[in-house]
Amino acid sequence: MKNPVIENAASERQVGLKTRLHFSIYSSRAGFRLLQAQRRAAHPFELLRRKRAASALAAKVVASGAKPLRIDPKLGYRWIEPGELPGIDTIVESCTEAIGEARPHVQRLIDAAPGRFRIAFDFLGDDRVADRPELVDSMVTDELLDCVSDYLGAVPVLRRVAIGYSPGQPEEAHEEEWGGSQLFHYDGEDDRQIKLFVLLSDVEDERHGPLTFLPADVSARVSDALGGKPEGPAGSYMRAGPYTDAEVRKHAAPEEFVQMTGKRGRALLLDTCATLHQGSRVKAGHERIVFMGAVQRYHLVHATPYNWFDAERFAAGTPQRLALTPPDPRSRGFFFPDPLRGDHATNARGAG
Ligand SMILES: O=C(O)CCC(=O)C(=O)O
Numbered sequence: 402m403k404n405p406v407i408e409n410a411a412s413e414r415q416v417g418l419k420t421r422l423h424f425s426i427y428s429s430r431a432g433f434r435l436l437q438a439q440r441r442a443a444h445p446f447e448l449l450r451r452k453r454a455a456s457a458l459a460a461k462v463v464a465s466g467a468k469p470l471r472i473d474p475k476l477g478y479r480w481i482e483p484g485e486l487p488g489i490d491t492i493v494e495s496c497t498e499a500i501g502e503a504r505p506h507v508q509r510l511i512d513a514a515p516g517r518f519r520i521a522f523d524f525l526g527d528d529r530v531a532d533r534p535e536l537v538d539s540m541v542t543d544e545l546l547d548c549v550s551d552y553l554g555a556v557p558v559l560r561r562v563a564i565g566y567s568p569g570q571p572e573e574a575h576e577e578e579w580g581g582s583q584l585f586h587y588d589g590e591d592d593r594q595i596k597l598f599v600l601l602s603d604v605e606d607e608r609h610g611p612l613t614f615l616p617a618d619v620s621a622r623v624s625d626a627l628g629g630k631p632e633g634p635a636g637s638y639m640r641a642g643p644y645t646d647a648e649v650r651k652h653a654a655p656e657e658f659v660q661m662t663g664k665r666g667r668a669l670l671l672d673t674c675a676t677l678h679q680g681s682r683v684k685a686g687h688e689r690i691v692f693m694g695a696v697q698r699y700h701l702v703h704a705t706p707y708n709w710f711d712a713e714r715f716a717a718g719t720p721q722r723l724a725l726t727p728p729d730p731r732s733r734g735f736f737f738p739d740p741l742r743g744d745h746a747t748n749a750r751g752a753g
Contacts, residue, residue, distance in 0.1 A: 451555035477617030488539030584643030610683035
């Protein structure tokens with residue numbers, strides 16, 4: 402599918418032969434399934450261990466008397482009502498302090514972020530997450546891990562904990578200037594993953610660039626109508642897209658779009674691999690701040706940069722320890738050094 406947005410994005414990227422080869426396999430349905438099977442076959446015992454741990458965790462949550470949280474795969478999302486999941490208030494409180502620390506740096510970060518990376522960037526990095534272990538704890542509660550393990554089929558890995566800051570876009574910005582995650586896309590790490598989003602600033606309407614998405618079944622219908630999931634730019638974190646608004650709106654009714662508006666503290670679990678989504682189209686003079694935690698399969702198909710977390714705070718064999726142990730551990734600060742220390746390369750990686 403020819404799309405000027407895709408072509409521009411692709412030509413901006415200088416990627417090597419190996420990456421192009423990977424993407425040419427990964428962007429076809431059959432190739433993607435092949436990569437999934439190959440990833441699973443590479444770690445059979447780990448997969449078994451994580452499946453068993455997921456069953457034990459489910460039994461533990463039921464025994465505790467809590468009502469297990471479940472995400473309907475047809476929808477690919479679930480709102481979290483106040484009090485439904487422990488840790489949301491802690492996230493808001495801790496992130497409010499972290500935002501206070503970041504405030505004096507915001508203009509410098511905006512000025513330093515090149516071109517399209519002005520869309521959104523992270524306030525935390527590995528060091529600031531390590532200083533706030535409560536953020537990680539809130540992402541690996543028994544209740545949340547049980548919910549995501551059920552959805553992904555085994556105890557998953559927490560890969561990202563971020564505070565995404567989206568500044569107002571320049572006055573002249575309109576659809577032709579939108580790029581990356583401001584356009585409808587699927588995330589590309591796998592065919593399923595879950596992100597927890599918690600609003601850290603009130604998001605009232607279009608002025609605040611709300612996260613906007615189509616439920617998973619509607620997304621599938623729309624991308625089928627558009628000729629299957631199109632190939633995202635080689636080397637991109639997107640498996641498919643970006644699609645223009647006009648393309649998406651041709652096949653989805655206005656009432657099918659879901660928007661994450663609401664007051665600070667509103668929380669959402671969203672499968673960003675199965676739902677077409679966009680956000681951060683923030684109008685000039687406004688801003689949007691969102692907490693984002695990303696949980697993915699251990700055997701994911703396409704790894705993107707991830708945080709370092711201190712797994713050893715949890716005992717060996719616990720689901721929490723498993724959730725903080727990726728297949729390919731990197732040292733602290735490898736992908737995400739402290740963004741407030743003026744390391745501009747970090748800002749360029751964005752918040753997603
Ligand atoms: O709300 C946004 O800025 C979009 C976020 C996004 O695309 C993602 O986290 O995958």
